[in-house]
Amino acid sequence: MSSFKPSHRPRPSGAEAGFLLTMASMSTVQLGSALTVPLFDRLTALGTAGLRLGWAGVLLLVLVRPRRRDFTRRDLSACTLLGAATAGMMLFFMLALARLPLGTASALEFLGPLAVSLFGPGRGRKVWTAAAAAGVVLLTGPWHGGLDPLGAGYALAAAACWAAYILLTQRVGDSVTGLKGLAVSMPVAGVLGMAVAAPAVSAHVTWPTLWIMLALAALSPVLPFALEFLALRRLTTSAFGTLLSLEPAIAMLIGLVVLGQRPGLAPAVGIVFVVVAGIGVTRAGARPATAPEGAPALGDAGGPHPPDDARDVRPSTACPTR
Numbered sequence: 251m252s253s254f255k256p257s258h259r260p261r262p263s264g265a266e267a268g269f270l271l272t273m274a275s276m277s278t279v280q281l282g283s284a285l286t287v288p289l290f291d292r293l294t295a296l297g298t299a300g301l302r303l304g305w306a307g308v309l310l311l312v313l314v315r316p317r318r319r320d321f322t323r324r325d326l327s328a329c330t331l332l333g334a335a336t337a338g339m340m341l342f343f344m345l346a347l348a349r350l351p352l353g354t355a356s357a358l359e360f361l362g363p364l365a366v367s368l369f370g371p372g373r374g375r376k377v378w379t380a381a382a383a384a385g386v387v388l389l390t391g392p393w394h395g396g397l398d399p400l401g402a403g404y405a406l407a408a409a410a411c412w413a414a415y416i417l418l419t420q421r422v423g424d425s426v427t428g429l430k431g432l433a434v435s436m437p438v439a440g441v442l443g444m445a446v447a448a449p450a451v452s453a454h455v456t457w458p459t460l461w462i463m464l465a466l467a468a469l470s471p472v473l474p475f476a477l478e479f480l481a482l483r484r485l486t487t488s489a490f491g492t493l494l495s496l497e498p499a500i501a502m503l504i505g506l507v508v509l510g511q512r513p514g515l516a517p518a519v520g521i522v523f524v525v526v527a528g529i530g531v532t533r534a535g536a537r538p539a540t541a542p543e544g545a546p547a548l549g550d551a552g553g554p555h556p557p558d559d560a561r562d563v564r565p566s567t568a569c570p571t572r
Contacts, residue, residue, distance in 0.1 A: 279471070287509060289459070294450040296450050298344055300341075331418055332431070336438075338408070343355065345404040353499075
């Protein structure tokens with residue numbers, strides 16, 4: 251009798267698994283945003299944003315359970331400011347989504363982290379600045395006035411909040427380990443979001459709507475944070491930031507599939523320009539990852555895991571709190 255030897259499919263390498271995890275994270279972020287749009291008629295944009303922030307704060311507080319002794323006063327102040335930036339990012343982005351296609355809103359919001367990278371260390375920034383500027387012009391189409399100016403303003407306000415989020419995340423991540431800082435900042439964002447959304451929520455919320463928003467909060471931001479946490483154990487920060495530059499294109503694709511939003515030729519090309527600028531600027535000057543002296547680089551086979559905090563992981567990314 252011939253012995254039967256079952257065939258084993260090769261397991262993905264660390265880099266391949268990191269790629270898949272990062273793509274899944276970006277997809278869940280944008281899918282969560284797309285699934286939120288149909289609820290605008292029932293809860294308004296502010297109401298949906300407030301409920302998502304509120305539930306996300308509760309979930310992360312319960313899952314991580316931060317302790318007071320893990321924080322200094324300065325840490326708590328930084329976490330509070332980070333929570334305010336997170337709330338502003340979500341609220342303004344939802345207001346933008348009420349007026350703009352998902353891909354356009356995401357690309358305009360992406361200018362926040364792109365600006366942080368463009369003004370950071372490194373050379374060869376002019377070409378990527380020009381590419382980003384060309385993308386904005388194509389997205390907004392000032393020659394025909396087809397873009398809602400208020401929606402564009404909301405998206406740019408979300409971009410400014412995202413830039414502040416990145417800088418504050420680096421500050422918190424440098425002093426607070428793991429996800430503890432996030433477990434403090436997100437409840438702050440939830441309180442602020444619910445305070446702004448209270449009029450809309452109190453007038454229209456129902457129990458079924460509450461459970462729907464709980465599921466959406468778990469889909470984004472809680473699940474993306476978990477996926478990124480795993481991805482960062484397998485990728486260098488430069489590779490991770492480069493992959494996250496693809497997020498506006500993923501947003502355009504999900505907007506097409508889920509919401510039926512077909513971009514015109516100029517906006518589609520504009521999104522491509524923004525994505526190319528994000529990839530270029532990330533490769534030109536990502537923040538170096540910290541590792542013990544003499545240790546292998548992050549992402550090397552057999553190397554140590556990166557720090558649990560995500561302090562340098564979003565030089566040009568989409569924050570999963572959207």
